Amino acid sequence: xxxxxxxxxxxxxxxxxxxxxxxxxADSCIGEDLQKWNDCIATYKWESGDQYTGxxxxxxxxGYGSYRFPEDNIWSVRSYEGFYKDDDMHGFGKLTWLDGxxxxxxxxxxxPHGYGVHEYASGNRYEGHYLNGRPHGEGRYTWKDGSYxxxxxxxxxxxxxxxxxxxxxxxxxxxxxxxxKHGFGKMIYKDGSIFEGEWIRDERVEPISKTTNKINxxxxxxxxxxxxxVKWDNCFGDYEYGHGIRHIGSWVxxxxxxxxxxxxxxxxxxxxxxxxxxxxxxGKYYFNSGDVYEGSFKNSLMHGEGEITHSDGSIIKARWxxxxxxNISIQFINDNLEKPIDIDQEYVTYCPNKxxxxxxxxxxxGNISDDVKYKGIWRENLPDGFGETYHENELEYQxxxxxxxxxxxxxxFLSSDLQFDGEFKNGIKQGKGIITRTESETQVFGQxxxxxxEGELIVIDENGxxxxxxxxxxxxxxxxxxxxxxxxxxxx
Numbered sequence: 001x002x003x004x005x006x007x008x009x010x011x012x013x014x015x016x017x018x019x020x021x022x023x024x025x026a027d028s029c030i031g032e033d034l035q036k037w038n039d040c041i042a043t044y045k046w047e048s049g050d051q052y053t054g055x056x057x058x059x060x061x062x063g064y065g066s067y068r069f070p071e072d073n074i075w076s077v078r079s080y081e082g083f084y085k086d087d088d089m090h091g092f093g094k095l096t097w098l099d100g101x102x103x104x105x106x107x108x109x110x111x112p113h114g115y116g117v118h119e120y121a122s123g124n125r126y127e128g129h130y131l132n133g134r135p136h137g138e139g140r141y142t143w144k145d146g147s148y149x150x151x152x153x154x155x156x157x158x159x160x161x162x163x164x165x166x167x168x169x170x171x172x173x174x175x176x177x178x179x180x181k182h183g184f185g186k187m188i189y190k191d192g193s194i195f196e197g198e199w200i201r202d203e204r205v206e207p208i209s210k211t212t213n214k215i216n217x218x219x220x221x222x223x224x225x226x227x228x229x230v231k232w233d234n235c236f237g238d239y240e241y242g243h244g245i246r247h248i249g250s251w252v253x254x255x256x257x258x259x260x261x262x263x264x265x266x267x268x269x270x271x272x273x274x275x276x277x278x279x280x281x282x283g284k285y286y287f288n289s290g291d292v293y294e295g296s297f298k299n300s301l302m303h304g305e306g307e308i309t310h311s312d313g314s315i316i317k318a319r320w321x322x323x324x325x326x327n328i329s330i331q332f333i334n335d336n337l338e339k340p341i342d343i344d345q346e347y348v349t350y351c352p353n354k355x356x357x358x359x360x361x362x363x364x365x366g367n368i369s370d371d372v373k374y375k376g377i378w379r380e381n382l383p384d385g386f387g388e389t390y391h392e393n394e395l396e397y398q399x400x401x402x403x404x405x406x407x408x409x410x411x412x413f414l415s416s417d418l419q420f421d422g423e424f425k426n427g428i429k430q431g432k433g434i435i436t437r438t439e440s441e442t443q444v445f446g447q448x449x450x451x452x453x454e455g456e457l458i459v460i461d462e463n464g465x466x467x468x469x470x471x472x473x474x475x476x477x478x479x480x481x482x483x484x485x486x487x488x489x490x491x492x
Contacts, residue, residue: 035059060087071098082107091447097121106130108432114445128153143167151176161299174199175299184277184300196255198241224251249274272297295320351378368404376401400424422448 029042037056045051050073054065061067061084069077082093089095089107096102105116111133112118118126128139134156135141142148151162158164158176165171174185181187181199188194195204224237232239232251239256240246249260256262256274263269272283279297286292295306302320309315351364359366359378368374368383376387382404383389389397399410405427406412412420414435422433428451435444446453 029056054084058086060084062086108132131155160301198245247277270300372396402426 029040049070055063083091099121101121106114112130123144129137135153140150152160169190175183180202224235244265250258267288272279296304301323351362377385383401400408406424423431429448
């Protein structure tokens with residue numbers, strides 16, 4: 001695979017050189033009235049001591065520039081160099097604090113947002129994804145002493161699956177919640193001893209006795225022995241943990257592995273195919289409210305496509321990420337019109353199956369062209385709300401509509417393994433978007449304005465390698481940029 005040995009600093013310098021080279025022939029701003037500065041370059045110093053040198057448009061900092069803060073500012077920031085949008089740090093840039101620490105990466109409305117690296121003055125370092133100024137998604141934090149955490153983050157906390165290498169030589173691999181070990185995990189201590197099991201708020205849960213199972217066989221699998229000192233391997237058994245969780249099913253190497261069911265102290269239960277004690281793939285979760293989730297799991301959390309059937313008969317089909325809903329596909333009552341459903345604070349029922357009848361505030365399936373079928377919410381005989389389009393029976397788009405056009409967040413399937421996830425407005429791409437090559441797990445990040453790409457491309461492959469590409473591509477070229485880059489990198 002072709003690799004480019006460019007770090008963020010070098011990329012930043014290249015971008016700086018590129019943009020200032022392009023702006024060398026740009027006009028200088030004329031006069032002292034900022035409101036009249038349009039598509040020009042100038043230096044402006046405020047009475048507070050703040051100073052900006054760079055591009056202006058519509059009387060605001062827009063484009064590439066350098067900002068110097070006074071020494072006594074309340075944010076303890078020394079300088080920023082990078083892209084601006086309407087006076088906000090927006091796009092790729094570098095923010096440097098007075099103590100020498102700095103952040104290089106993506107900004108959105110003045111906050112780190114996207115992918116970036118924070119080098120702290122203390123010597124600590126974080127590299128990974130951000131959301132609204134906080135680590136969120138996949139990332140790695142390394143302390144000066146060499147200890148580190150690498151894994152999933154949520155709003156600045158360790159949350160989800162990750163690994164933690166301790167200064168004293170201990171090593172943990174498993175689930176976290178609010179910076180604490182919580183859920184299933186494996187700790188390898190420096191003395192060589194191992195604990196593998198459940199954790200609650202950073203405390204390990206010692207298992208109690210394994211109860212005798214009344215079932216002698218499960219298919220051709222023998223009953224697990226009642227002796228706690230004997231390994232449970234390739235057998236069927238009933239095990240109750242000290243915190244009240246009970247697992248009944250197949251066991252391999254002392255872990256639930258294969259078909260099984262977990263029962264929780266609050267009356268809820270989880271059924272599915274277990275791998276090393278956690279449900280992976282398809283499964284069912286039964287809530288004590290009577291609701292039932294059926295769909296994809298990862299690390300025993302709802303993750304991927306699935307649906308929840310509520311006790312009142314209503315159904316939500318959605319995409320989950322680590323237990324949280326990230327995108328609702330559709331919500332309806334299946335074969336029950338006695339009670340309307342609530343979508344976008346409006347009541348929606350099934351569309352009437354009658355010709356020449358207005359479809360308004362209802363859910364239905366119908367053709368919007370000779371070869372395109374739409375299934376979703378209709379208003380005034382047009383797709384409006386959550387819905388899906390199918391071209392020749394293949395899913396083409398899934399997401400929001402308004403007045404018959406793509407609008408809001410949506411997913412557009414460009415090919416069998418290439419898809420676009422992002423924001424639409426009045427039928428065109430508007431806002432942030434990601435093109436994903438599903439086979440290679442490679443992603444291309446971009447920003448769209450009026451259907452055209454603005455700024456730079458950020459390409460991240462399955463190994464986390466990043467490439468920043470400044471461009472002036474039109475939309476037609478961008479549609480193929482992901483495939484082109486993948487081919488160059490040897491993914492074909």
